[in-house]
Amino acid sequence: MNWSDFFSMGGYALYVWGSYLTTLVVLGAEVVLLMKRKKSLRRRNSRES
Amino acid sequence: MNLYKYASPAAFYPLAGKLIPWFAIPAALLFVAGLYVGFFVAPTDFQQGDAYRIMFIHVPAAWMGMLLYVLMAFYAGIGWAFNARLASMMASAIAITGALFTFISLVTGAFWGKPTWGTWWVWDARMTSTLILLFLYVGFISLQSAIDDHRRADRAGAVLALVGVINVPIIYFSVQWWNTLHQGATIRILGKPSIAPPMLAAMLIMLAACWLYSIAAVLVRVRCIILEREQTAAWLAEGAA
Numbered sequence: 001m002n003w004s005d006f007f008s009m010g011g012y013a014l015y016v017w018g019s020y021l022t023t024l025v026v027l028g029a030e031v032v033l034l035m036k037r038k039k040s041l042r043r044r045n046s047r048e049s
Numbered sequence: 050m051n052l053y054k055y056a057s058p059a060a061f062y063p064l065a066g067k068l069i070p071w072f073a074i075p076a077a078l079l080f081v082a083g084l085y086v087g088f089f090v091a092p093t094d095f096q097q098g099d100a101y102r103i104m105f106i107h108v109p110a111a112w113m114g115m116l117l118y119v120l121m122a123f124y125a126g127i128g129w130a131f132n133a134r135l136a137s138m139m140a141s142a143i144a145i146t147g148a149l150f151t152f153i154s155l156v157t158g159a160f161w162g163k164p165t166w167g168t169w170w171v172w173d174a175r176m177t178s179t180l181i182l183l184f185l186y187v188g189f190i191s192l193q194s195a196i197d198d199h200r201r202a203d204r205a206g207a208v209l210a211l212v213g214v215i216n217v218p219i220i221y222f223s224v225q226w227w228n229t230l231h232q233g234a235t236i237r238i239l240g241k242p243s244i245a246p247p248m249l250a251a252m253l254i255m256l257a258a259c260w261l262y263s264i265a266a267v268l269v270r271v272r273c274i275i276l277e278r279e280q281t282a283a284w285l286a287e288g289a290a
Contacts, residue, residue: 010098034273
């Protein structure tokens with residue numbers, strides 16, 4: 001298989017990669033924000049005790 | 050073992066912490082496996098070309114949006130009826146992940162609609178009811194954050210969540226009840242699915258990955274909510290991990 005054929009997705013590159021990129025950004029943002037929320041809570045709790 | 054003890058946030062907090070890697074790691078592996086099968090094993094569709102590969106994320110995301118809503122309403126209802134703090138916290142933790150999957154299903158649907166239907170969006174029964182689902186999630190989240198008293202916020206959220214459940218069967222059956230542009234169900238509980246086995250496999254692996262991901266994300270978030278709401282509780286001061 002040829003990689004440039006793969007990335008062109010038979011002419012549907014914008015739609016296919018747009019979909020997967022959106023998913024990656026949305027779920028990636030959720031993970032990053034969750035980790036930040038967890039970290040800041042942990043920092044606050046360790047300061048208080 | 051008394052399972053009811055895990056209804057208390059103090060007992061659930063460390064249990065949830067131990068469970069998270071058991072969902073997060075398989076989720077990551079299944080995402081990789083599902084994408085591999087979806088892009089390298091599943092053949093090009095003879096009608097839609099490679100555009101159909103959007104299905105592997107679109108369909109699982111749409112299912113997760115609906116399933117997580119039902120789960121959120123269930124927990125909100127339990128929290129309301131039995132005054133169970135942890136159940137209400139679970140409902141709040143589910144809402145954001147559910148909203149994100151609904152958003153993904155709408156965006157990927159637009160990306161799929163443009164090449165196959167020639168339009169990003171139409172006010173068709175399925176898409177309109179899915180947009181209403183997103184608004185219900187957003188309404189639940191903003192209602193809860195607008196009320197300072199957690200118990201009152203939980204009750205108000207529960208009413209909204211339970212009333213909104215009626216929208217889920219409307220989404221599911223919209224393609225049968227109304228004449229719509231959206232295609233009918235590909236997977237049927239009874240009878241043969243209407244797609245090739247590797248396509249079906251990729252979609253089911255992605256669905257499993259989305260489920261495991263959602264459970265992991267919800268457990269991380271519910272632990273944050275427990276910490277935020279119970280920060281004055283004695284058990285936290287004892288250094289529970």
